[in-house]
Amino acid sequence: MEKLLISGGRRLRGTVRVSGAKNAALPIMASTILGSGTHRLRRVPNLRDVFTMGRLLEYLGAGFSLSDSTALIDTGDVRGCEAPYELVRTMRASVLVLGPLLARHGRARVSLPGGCAIGARPINLHLLGLQKMGASITLEKGYVNAKVRRLKGAVICFDIPTVTGTENLMMAAVLAKGVTRLENAAREPEVVDLADALVSAGARIEGAGESIIEIEGVDELEPLDYDIIPDRIEVGTFMAAAGITGGEVTIEGANAEHLAAVVAKLQETGISFRETGAGLTVRGPQRLRASDVKTMPYPGFPTDMQAQFMALMSVAEGTSIISETIFENRFMHVAELRRMGADVGIEGSIATVKGVKSLKGAPVMATDLRASASLVVAALAARGETVIDRIYHLDRGYEAIESKLRSLGARIERLKG
Numbered sequence: 001m002e003k004l005l006i007s008g009g010r011r012l013r014g015t016v017r018v019s020g021a022k023n024a025a026l027p028i029m030a031s032t033i034l035g036s037g038t039h040r041l042r043r044v045p046n047l048r049d050v051f052t053m054g055r056l057l058e059y060l061g062a063g064f065s066l067s068d069s070t071a072l073i074d075t076g077d078v079r080g081c082e083a084p085y086e087l088v089r090t091m092r093a094s095v096l097v098l099g100p101l102l103a104r105h106g107r108a109r110v111s112l113p114g115g116c117a118i119g120a121r122p123i124n125l126h127l128l129g130l131q132k133m134g135a136s137i138t139l140e141k142g143y144v145n146a147k148v149r150r151l152k153g154a155v156i157c158f159d160i161p162t163v164t165g166t167e168n169l170m171m172a173a174v175l176a177k178g179v180t181r182l183e184n185a186a187r188e189p190e191v192v193d194l195a196d197a198l199v200s201a202g203a204r205i206e207g208a209g210e211s212i213i214e215i216e217g218v219d220e221l222e223p224l225d226y227d228i229i230p231d232r233i234e235v236g237t238f239m240a241a242a243g244i245t246g247g248e249v250t251i252e253g254a255n256a257e258h259l260a261a262v263v264a265k266l267q268e269t270g271i272s273f274r275e276t277g278a279g280l281t282v283r284g285p286q287r288l289r290a291s292d293v294k295t296m297p298y299p300g301f302p303t304d305m306q307a308q309f310m311a312l313m314s315v316a317e318g319t320s321i322i323s324e325t326i327f328e329n330r331f332m333h334v335a336e337l338r339r340m341g342a343d344v345g346i347e348g349s350i351a352t353v354k355g356v357k358s359l360k361g362a363p364v365m366a367t368d369l370r371a372s373a374s375l376v377v378a379a380l381a382a383r384g385e386t387v388i389d390r391i392y393h394l395d396r397g398y399e400a401i402e403s404k405l406r407s408l409g410a411r412i413e414r415l416k417g
C-alpha cells in the first residue's frame with residue numbers, strides 16, 4: 001500500500017493551480033445519462049473517484065475517456081440500468097446515477113451504499129423524493145429497485161438539505177412531466193454547477209443556489225459541452241497548508257466567493273488574503289490564533305474543511321471548540337493528530353483543541369479523504385518525518401497532491417508498496 005513521507009517545517013511558497021471540483025464533476029458525469037450523444041466535459045480532475053464514475057458509466061454502456069482534463073462521454077448506447085455493489089461500495093457518489101437512469105429508462109437498480117467511515121449516510125431522502133415523483137421503489141438484497149412509466153413533477157421538501165439528494169432529484173426532474181419544486185434544497189456551488197450544466201443542455205431550472213429550486217421538465221437534452229468549476233475544498237486545503245507553515249502561496253483559478261465562510265474563519269486565526277491578477281494569495285502568520293467553528297450546510301463552514309481546520313487549531317495559540325453538525329463520525333483524524341502530539345478532547349460531536357507549540361512527525365493512518373488532507377496539513381508543519389499510510393483515500397479527491405506541494409517547497413514523497 002502506498003504511503004506519503006513528509007518532512008515538515010518548511011514554509012510553503014509559490015504558486016499552485018487548482019483542479020476541477022470532484023464533487024461537481026461526479027454529478028455532472030452522471031447527468032450525461034440524461035442526454036444521448038457525445039458529451040465533452042473540461043477541467044475534470046484526474047482522480048480515483050472520477051475513474052470510478054467513468055467505469056460505472058462504461059458498465060451502463062457508455063464510452064468514457066479522460067485526457068488533459070477533458071472527459072469525453074458517449075451515452076448513445078446506454079442501455080444498462082444497474083449500479084452494482086462492487087462499484088457503489090468503493091464510491092457512494094455512484095448513487096447519483098439513480099435519478100438519471102430512472103428519468104431516461106424508467107428503470108434503475110442501484111446498490112444501497114451502506115455506511116462509511118464518516119457516518120451512516122442514508123439515502124432515504126433521495127428515495128422519498130423519487131416516490132413523490134411517481135416511482136415505485138422496493139429494496140431487495142441490498143439493492144434499490146426503482147420503476148416508473150414517466151416521472152412526474154412534484155413538490156418535495158427535504159427534511160435536511162442533502163447535496164447528492166438535491167442533485168439526484170434535480171436530474172430526475174429535468175426530463176419529468178411538469179414542474180418539480182425542491183424545497184430546503186442544498187445550496188452548495190456544486191449543485192449550482194450541475195444546474196448550469198443541465199441548463200446549457202436545454203434543461204429549465206430556476207433557483208439553484210437558493211433553498212427553493214424549480215425545474216420544468218423537457219422532453220430531451222442535448223449532449224453537454226461544459227467546464228467544471230474549481231475545487232473549493234482543494235483551495236481551502238492549500239489555504240490551510242500555507243497558513244500552518246507560515247508560508248505565502250498564490251492559488252490560481254480559485255473562486256473566493258465559494259469560500260467566504262472559510263476565508264472569514266481563517267482570517268480570525270491570523271491568516272491573511274489578497275486577491276491579485278495572478279490569483280488568491282494566502283499568507284500564514286507567525287503563530288495562528290484559536291477560533292471556534294461549527295460546520296453547516298453551504299454557505300456555512302463546510303464539513304469537508306473541518307479536519308484541515310482542526311490541524312491548524314492543533315498548533316494555534318489558545319483553545320478552539322470545533323462542532324461537527326453534518327456527519328456523526330467525522331473525527332477519525334483526531335486519534336491520528338494525537339499521535340503527532342495534538343491535544344484534542346472529544347465529547348459527542350464537539351472537539352476541544354488546545355493548541356500546542358508544535359507537532360512532531362509520527363507514523364499515522366489516513367481514514368477518509370478529508371482526514372487524510374488534515375494529516376498532510378499537520379505533517380507539513382510538524383517537526384521531523386511523518387509517514388501517512390493508506391493514502392488511496394487522498395488519491396480519491398486530490399489531483400497530483402504531492403507534485404503540487406513539492407512545487408511549493410514541501411519535502412514530500414510517495415513510498416511504494
Ligand code: EPU
Nearest residue numbers: 023093121122123124125126160161162163164326327369
Ligand atoms: N442525509 C440523510 N438522508 C439522505 C441524505 C442525507 O439523512 O437521504 C443526511 C446525511 O447522513 C448527512 C446530511 O444529511 O448527515 C447531509 O448529507 P449530504 O446528503 O448533503 O451528503 P452527501 O450528498 O452524501 C456530499 C459530498 C460530501 C460532503 C457532503 C456535505 C459529494 C459526492 N459528496 O455528500 O463530500 O461532505 O455533501 O457537504 O458531493 C468529500 O468530498 O470528502 C465528501 C464526503
